[in-house]
Amino acid sequence: MSAPADQILVPVHDYDLAATLTSGQAFRWQLRDGWWEGVIGEHWVRLQQRDHGIAAETPTKQRDWSWMLHYLQTDLDLNTVLLTFPQDEPMRASIEACRGLRLLQQDPWECLASFILSSTKQIVQIRQIVGLLCERYGKLLPTMASHEPVHAFPSAERLASTSEAELRECKMGFRAPYLLAAAQQVASREIDLLSLFSCDVDAARDRLMELPGVGNKIANCVLLFAYGFQQAFPVDVWVMKALRELYFPKRQPSPERLGRFVSTYFGTNAGYAQQYLFHYMRTKRPGIPTASIIDTSREAR
DNA sequence: CACCAGGGTACCT
DNA sequence: AGGTACCATGGT
Numbered sequence: 001m002s003a004p005a006d007q008i009l010v011p012v013h014d015y016d017l018a019a020t021l022t023s024g025q026a027f028r029w030q031l032r033d034g035w036w037e038g039v040i041g042e043h044w045v046r047l048q049q050r051d052h053g054i055a056a057e058t059p060t061k062q063r064d065w066s067w068m069l070h071y072l073q074t075d076l077d078l079n080t081v082l083l084t085f086p087q088d089e090p091m092r093a094s095i096e097a098c099r100g101l102r103l104l105q106q107d108p109w110e111c112l113a114s115f116i117l118s119s120t121k122q123i124v125q126i127r128q129i130v131g132l133l134c135e136r137y138g139k140l141l142p143t144m145a146s147h148e149p150v151h152a153f154p155s156a157e158r159l160a161s162t163s164e165a166e167l168r169e170c171k172m173g174f175r176a177p178y179l180l181a182a183a184q185q186v187a188s189r190e191i192d193l194l195s196l197f198s199c200d201v202d203a204a205r206d207r208l209m210e211l212p213g214v215g216n217k218i219a220n221c222v223l224l225f226a227y228g229f230q231q232a233f234p235v236d237v238w239v240m241k242a243l244r245e246l247y248f249p250k251r252q253p254s255p256e257r258l259g260r261f262v263s264t265y266f267g268t269n270a271g272y273a274q275q276y277l278f279h280y281m282r283t284k285r286p287g288i289p290t291a292s293i294i295d296t297s298r299e300a301r
Numbered sequence: 302c303a304c305c306a307g308g309g310t311a312c313c314t
Numbered sequence: 315a316g317g318t319a320c321c322a323t324g325g326t
Contacts, residue, residue: 024307119308125324126307173322178309215309236307254316278307 002145004057008065011053014078016100018049023279024123025104025225027114027130028153037150039134040071041107044141044150059144073105081230084267090246091273094280101279103272104225108193109186110153111226112208115218116179117172125171132170137162156186178213185211201229224271233262233270242277 021029021036029038035046035057045068048055056068069075078100085091117133118126130153137158138151159167160183167176185191191211196204201223208219223232235243235258243262244252253261266273 115307118306120306120321121308121323122306122325124306128324168322171323174309174320175322213309217308221307234307237305238307282307 004144005059006061007055007057008062009050009053009055010065010069010072010074012072012074013052014100015054015072015074015102016049016098017047017054019098019101019279020104021047023101023275024282025221025275026106027123027127028134039141039150039152041067042139042141042152043067044143057144059142059147070105073102076102078102081269081272084269085273085276086265086267090242090277090280094273094276097284098276098279101276103230103275105228106226107153108196108222108226109156112182112186112193112211112214112218112222113153113156113159113179115221115225116182116211116213117175118218118221119175119213129170129172133159133167133172136170156183159183160187175213181212182214196227201231204229205232220271224274230269230271231263233266233274235262235274236278238278238281239274242281246277 029036035048037046045056045058082095114130117129134151134153137154141150141152143150164176164180167180205219208214208222217234220232220234223229
């Protein structure tokens, strides 16, 4: 591979790049030759963990790197966040197992569309579907010479002009009509994703849940991973297992009871704590081979 | 081969 | 309000 046109070393500590990029919040990062290759907006970039920060290389010259710094949230003081977690045994174990795990701040449309595709899918499969979608409908991006073609995540406008049958060819099954309808609503401005940045979390959640294929869990993922509402607490099957095994070993609480528990017990950064529980359950508990989580070699053909 | 996967919806009591 | 079948597809 030829030399990058630009590069930077972002000084940051308490940042586990591998854990962050494989923790099921973003679906396009791939480890190759010791670099994490991915797309942020319309920038192809590759990242590498260093002793005192994160190295980044791009195929074009950058006027500024704010698009990447914002995505990676390198300004955040992680320790301040960790100090707000409840001081119990499960959280202590989670922090010890994955200190340096971060929340990204992603593009709302890409995040929304990706999580519409996520329902009852394993992360490896979500990656495959998203890969196919980008390859077919995403804008071609500049990469380094001799690198295989890389595409941006397709715009809502582009997907709105496809058909359910075409989308099904990307292996998304029954989620195709949901994604198509959501794309059409976003493209037609029936919903304005940018306006949700100025809403409070409950109003934004209500608005997201009006979209087809978006229920409470997916809405919370988008609120947390794209809009930065750090109190949003997605409960998927893994987090549910954590809550039941670690916090409610006796009886199983109703969904409302559970909702009130997580919104009060885990504090102002509940969503961050949730991500630690999720990654801990998925990777560091007995019987889970770490290699199967980190391995991103299987990609869409 | 069953069983499960970062769920949501429609349709039942 | 609270259960349940069903929705595609592939990993384990």
